[in-house]
Amino acid sequence: MSSVDKQLEELKAEIEDELPPGISVSDVKYEGPELVVYTRDPKDFASNGDLIRKLASKLRKRITVRPDPDVLMEVREARERIRDVIPEDAGVTDLDFHADTGEVVIEAEKPGMVIGRHGSTLREITKEIGWTPEVVRTPPIESSTVSNVRNFLKQEREERRDILERVGRQIHRExxxxxxxxxxxxxxxxxxxxxxxxxxxxxxxxxxxxxxxxxxxxxxxxxxxxxxxxxxxxxxxxxxxxxxxxxxxxxxxxxxxxxxxxxxxxxxxxxxxxxxxxxxxxxxxxxxxxxxxxxxxxxxxxxxxxxxxxxxxxxxxxxxxxxxxxxxxxxxxxxxxxxxxxxxxxxxxxxxxxxxxxxxxxxxxxxxxxxxxxxxxxxxxxxxDYQTDQEDSERNLLRIINETHEKGGKVVIPAFAVGRSQEIMLVLEEAMRSGKIPEMPVHLDGMIWEATAIHTTYPEYLRDDLRDRIFHEDENPFLAEEFNHIDAGEDERQEVSDGDPAIILSTSGMVTGGPIMSWLRHLGPDPDSTLVFVGYQAQGTLGRRIQNGWDEIPMNDRERGGRGNTLSLNMGVETVDGFSGxxxxxxxxxxxxxxxxxxxxxxxxxxxxxxxxxxxxxxxxxxxxxxxxxxxxxxxxxx
CATH class of the missing domain: 3.60.15.10 (Ribonuclease Z/Hydroxyacylglutathione hydrolase-like)
Structure with a gap:
């Protein structure tokens, strides 16, 4: 018997000693860093709210309790019981049952209502049906990334569990x-x-x-x-x-x-x-x-x-x-x-x-x-390396936008899809709502819309007050009508470039490729438009060279079937510090x-x-x- 198997046997005996009479343990396994306890009495575990917490504290392990597959309630009935327990306002969008682990994944618009105060609703679900509930958020903005990752992990559950068991044994080796x-x-x-x-x-x-x-x-x-x-x-x-x-x-x-x-x-x-x-x-x-x-x-x-x-x-x-x-x-x-x-x-x-x-x-x-x-x-x-105060940075950005708008030009902001773009979106949404800049379209190019959708999927990782706003869909700033996802490619870029004043947020943030190169082709020659850097430009990147005064820009047209050439940059170039992550x-x-x-x-x-x-x-x-x-x-x- 390996040292890990011996350790699991000892843990099983220790858990059984701690449990009240009538609650059984059929198996104990490591899955990654967690100790998974299988039981034929999941409802009794759920009835004793402090039991898992006390076990985790005593054993100094992260513990998950799962039901034996042969004690699970039939899926059709379990589905109805879950709907009875969870408040309708929670907005449940999917129930996905996994009999091999006894888990049911509940996808909901308001996960907090599924969890309940201190996990009370989750315990109620287990008491009713025996299955172990796991809760995920329905993205307020549809995200192909979140959907693809969740579906992929669902398909790979069996292999993933094998991986986690192997990792668990490695972690807890002697x-x-x-x-x-x-x-x-x-x-x-x-x-x-x-x-x-x-x-x-x-x-x-x-x-x-x-x-x-x-x-x-x-x-x-x-x-x-x-x-x-x-x-x-x-x-x-x-x-x-x-x-x-x-x-x-x-x-x-x-x-x-x-x-x-x-x-x-x-x-x-x-x-x-x-x-x-x-x-x-x-x-x-x-x-x-x-x-x-x-x-x-x-x-x-x-x-x-x-x-x-x-x-x-x-x-x-x-x-x-x-x-x-x-x-x-x-x-x-x-x-x-x-x-x-x-x-x-x-x-x-x-x-x-x-x-x-x-x-x-x-x-x-x-x-x-x-x-x-x-x-x-x-x-x-x-x-x-002292950055401008955030309020001063925002005032500076809004001044540039107003000046460019008065000239009838476009503001082009190269930005990282993740982080800076969402920060700038919040500034622009608030500025238009309060009248500090005119209302105008804000076009999001590259991965920015998809990255924003991922942000709204995980509001618990955002600033406290922003998280609270996202929980209320009518106040979600990322859903403001000014935001437009560029999804028709070059034709739409040409249309935007020929149209009225607008703001364009585009990847890549350091001008090293991606859709920003297209915007430079369209708007670089326009002296009424402005290129605004809001993030760090690393040495060796085209963004750093433009910051340093380059106005003849090498353009690689390979993807359009042509050779490399140069572009004369006539648009204004500004750097606004203070938005860096x-x-x-x-x-x-x-x-x-x-x-x-x-x-x-x-x-x-x-x-x-x-x-x-x-x-x-x-x-x-x-x-x-x-x-x-x-x-x-x-x-x-x-x-």
Whole structure:
């Protein structure tokens, strides 16, 4: 008998000792980080509301209770009983029964009404029918991504359960190493922006944090071939902080080269990763490049995700616990806190953070029980990298829109599909509603509409007051009538360009391809129109060059069957700071300054050379902590 099987037997006996008479346990299994308890008495479990919580607290495990398949109520009757229990106002749109696990997935417009106060309605459902309810939100805006991911995971339930059982046994395996140490190896994003990737190693475990590409630098990928990372099939877990491509683009590549383990991320990060990586492949083909992996690898990555919620402490290895906290950067972005060993060491990876509240998100969390080392992004860590106050930024943007509107021109805003676009949408919706700018169409091109639909699917990850507005459909700002999804391609772009004043939000945010190139063709020669940058433009990107004064723009017409040529840019070019999803220099310092207790060491990463060195030096002098501005392929031993 393996050590895991023995452990499960002992857990089953311990659970049986804790249960009241008459409640049986037929089986106990690990599925990923969760302990799944099968019982012939699910209704009795549900009647005792505190029972699962007490078991989880005593065993220090995340526990899910499922009914034995042979005690389940017949589906037709169960469907009727569920409809009787759930209030009609909840807007149930689908009931999906899975007899193999005894679960029923309830999709509803208002999941909170299905859950009930402290889970009371869910317990009532189980008491009535014996099935274990799981609740998902019906997207207020139809999302093909959310729908495709849910349907795919439904089709793959059986294989996914096999994967989770294998992952669970790996997590709870017996510790083999006598030695104890902690190391971080930098595989990318050091003294540069992009290709974020790190290996966190212990004597027992290796965890890969992020695996992204480098914007504007084809072929520069993380150093996955070094001994700390290779072979990939020996890595225990992958943690994805958020879905932007400079952190996620090469996650599917791991499966092409032998990785077969879990990816820990939040649920919206999983969906956005699917959206962005599939588009990444699409753009590569359109630009005549060979994609680094096939779309099948994206599906493989999604199949291996283990979604975690903010604040859940989760075992991901015998000696590593992971907790995600809101990073305030984009939907589902997470500061990743690792507790290693039995109190041995604590490391936090900031990912990308925004410390102050924005219209979209609450500010980044920096409250941890312990952190000895912080790996901190430094995108705006330079000595003079202070962003404009948000109110001033909004006033500046609205001034540019009004001036361009008076000239009869169009405002073109290149923006990341995820995060900045939704932030700008909220500003524009409020400004038109309050009369600060004239009402006019706001055209959303590229993936922006789909990304917005995903935002409305997960309002619990948004700023508190925005979440409350989305719960009330008549107040959902993303459903404002000014917003138009460009879905007829080039003909519609031509029509918009020839028409009345309008605002165009278009990907890509750094002008590295995608529909923004079409808008430059249509409107670049027009001196009455304005190009407005609202996000970071990485070195080497066309966006940075235009910011720096380029007015002859190389245009690649390969996808239109022509050769490359140049375009004279006559439209105005403006940069409005303050809309970035990254903390500026002050925000980064405040994030560290207000941590309690402060970390002993800080590694400043994900910034150009000047930014990381400036921030590292300032934190050292101001807060008397050991700081580093590592290069790629450095290894730090902390214990």
């Amino acid at each position: 510790e083999m190493a006598d030695d104890q140490w902690v190391r971080i190896t930098t595989l990318g994003c050091c003294r540069e922006v992009g290709r974020a990737s790190f290996i966190l190693s212990t004597a027992e475990t290796r965890v890969l944090i992020d695996c992204g590409d480098k914007p504007g630098a084809e072929g520069e990928v993380p150093y996955l071939q070094v001994p700390e990372a290779a072979p990939l099939n020996s890595i225990d877990a992958v943690v994805l902080t958020h879905a932007h491509l400079d952190h996620s683009a090469l996650i599917p590549l791991l499966f092409k080269y032998g990785y077969d383990g879990p990816i820990y991320c939040t649920e919206p990060t999983r969906d956005l990763m699917g959206l962005l990586t599939l588009d990444y492949l699409d753009v590569a083909v359109k630009e005549g490049r060979t994609p680094p992996y096939e779309s099948e690898m994206v599906r493989e990555a999604i199949k291996h995700t283990v979604p975690l919620e903010y604040g859940d402490v989760t075992d991901i290895a015998p000696d590593v616990k992971l907790t995600f906290h809101n990073a305030g950067h984009i939907l589902g972005s997470a500061v990743s806190h690792f507790h290693i060993g039995d109190g041995l060491y604590n490391v936090a990876f900031s990912g990308d953070i925004h410390y102050e509240d924005t219209r979209l998100f609450n500010g980044a969390v920096n409250d941890f029980p312990r952190v000895e080392t912080l790996v901190l992004e430094s995108t705006y860590g330079g000595r003079n 990254h903390a500026d220099r002050q925000g980064l310092e405040n994030f560290v300054k207000t941590m309690n207790p402060r970390p002993e060491k800080v590694l400043c990463v994900h910034g150009d050379e000047r930014s990381v060195q400036d921030l590292s030096s300032a934190l050292y002098h101001d807060y008397n902590m050991r700081t580093f501005a590592p290069k790629n392929l450095e290894t730090f031993r902390f214990k």
